[in-house]
Amino acid sequence: MAERETLLRILDLARWAPSGDNTQPWRFEIVAPDHIAIHGYDTRDWCLYDFDGHASHMAHGALLETLRLAATGFGLDASWSVRNAAEDSCPIYDVLLRESSGVSVDPLLSFVEQRVVQRRPMSIKPLTAVQRSALAAAPGPAYDVQFLESSRDRLKVARLLWDNAHIRLTCPEAYAVHREIIEWGARYSKDRIPEGAVGVDPLTARLMKWVMQRWERVAFFNRYLLGTIPPRIQLDFLPALGCAAHVLLRPREAPVGLADYVRAGVAMQRLWLSASAVGLHLQPQMTPVIFRWYARCGRTFSALPEIGRQALVLAGDFESLVGANAGSPFVFFCRVGRSAAPASRSLRKDLGDLLV
Template identity: 40%
Template sequence: MSEAAPSPDWYALLERARWAPSGDNAQPWRFRILSSHRLTIDVHDTSHEVLYDYRGQATLLAAGALLETLRLAAMASGWNVDTESVHRVGGLLRVTLRAKPWEGEPDSLHAVIESRSTHRRPLSPRRFSVSDREVLEDALPCGYRLLWHETPLERWRMARMLWRNAGIRLTTPEAFTVHRDAIEWGVRESADRIPAAALGMDRLGLALMRSAMKSWRRVDLLNRYFGGTWLPRLQLDLLPALFCGGHFLLLSPQPAACAEDHIAAGEALQRLWLRAAALGVQFQPNYTPIVFHRYVRSGERFTGAHRPWSQARQLADLLDDEFGESVMRHAVFMGRMGYGRPPRARSIRKPLAELLLE
């Protein structure tokens, strides 16, 4: 009798792939094993529920990060995973994949798939060494590049910009439920949200936030009359922006124009994030300024409230002044990095059984 042809262990590969990042740890995907060599991934478009998922683009970024993570895990096990098709089915993006034997060397990035995480607290302001910057930039696919803001003055300008951005986030009524539902209180690890201990606030700040977030009416009252945005903006935005090795803007070869472009950007982002983890460099996304910029430049209002919309228009102008309008058309992600100890609290992931479809 002839031996059966080898096939990938999809369960082992998906156990690793599920560690890919997603907005607020939502994990908007489900896996279906079609056959020994084929898999589909259904990705739920969260743009109707999540203010920050402009036109589903944040979901597509996350899908790209997931696909890159799966490919890295597969190559480490002797397989290559190719995309057969990407198409929409109602509110889902369905990606069909096929596994083929891989005889090349695995990418070393697979070793940090599980340990990669988000760090939201202040980091060392020490600038990156030339060699570390080169290693980070070399992780990107051809055509992608990083625009750095590392000097004290540049970090101060980014801190002011993120302070303004936080004011929009915290005073937009439509964002309240997104923030409320994203936090799990009283834990250091969360399988489907962000643990409060990982937010970057001290105990007093967390206590005040938890009390305020019982209702939008309470949040709005504190914002209007008691400076309710000041403490979270200080601890979550201003100080981390000042204390880091540098801010970066991830630029794509051409402006992202379709689902495949945003997925490719997510693949590039995940490679950058994993390379940072391999270097021991901490990483925090700051994606919402790009989101607000896109809302404003497209003329699509994200809120019925006048003040946050007016502030978003000002923020969009600041971004264009800081980076240039042509650069912002190529911007697919923004964040900060720096040297520091790994976070003691973090998001984990749902069990694979909850992510599998029959």
């Protein structure tokens, strides 16, 4: 039976788990000295990137894995289950803690707070055999890890992300999300992405801030002033070339429900922390995965018909790039490489604001 102070220290570490655009779609309830309830939710009602809540479900998995890692630091074993009858849009995860003499501190625990997103170009120095092996083993036997490492492959990914960014930047439904998730003029942010971590130069950031005040400005700049070009170069094309490798996480069995996507989030977090453990930084590249989810389900995410057509083409290009077919499941895509630590990053809400 853990003391409340111990549970609070575990949760204080767990809250550093990653989530899409730093939304932190969870709240914590201490039910008993050996029982924590995680009240999850998703953002599908306002965020097109949260396809059927799957991105949030993966964030829940990353949180649960981070909580498990934190518990090992106190000699506790943490196991979770989804509470019966919980809705996918607001699942409740019951986490049970028990003392165990066989529990040792997980070596990934020390990287929980160090793990960050690096959106700027990194070194193109190739992965070492040790780094590649660590990344390949991190998600566990239910997942295959595919590496795209050659200069030719990185150029192909850069072209894919160039096209992907055009969809992202010309979709009015995406604009509504982008407008809400950036904290302009900030180096750190507790609940959004600070301007300093976006990955553009100060002049482009100032222009983006002004243009993004209204969709009409965005549409005008995109149509007449090549408004998508500077952010696509700085946020997508150059970073795609500037890395050691792009990494695709492919489950061996297609995920079909909430628990499968939660487990994919566990695998994602272990991959990310393992990258940190071998001296690498990482940037998620999830929008092509998400647009492909829409395309392969025959669903659109925009009132503009051309957006749906472009997403379908993008899905085919992505599959061709990685040697997959339309039915192959993808759950996480990222790039990794060496770099100095980012000078700006997202923080987290205070623990007191996450407790219920």
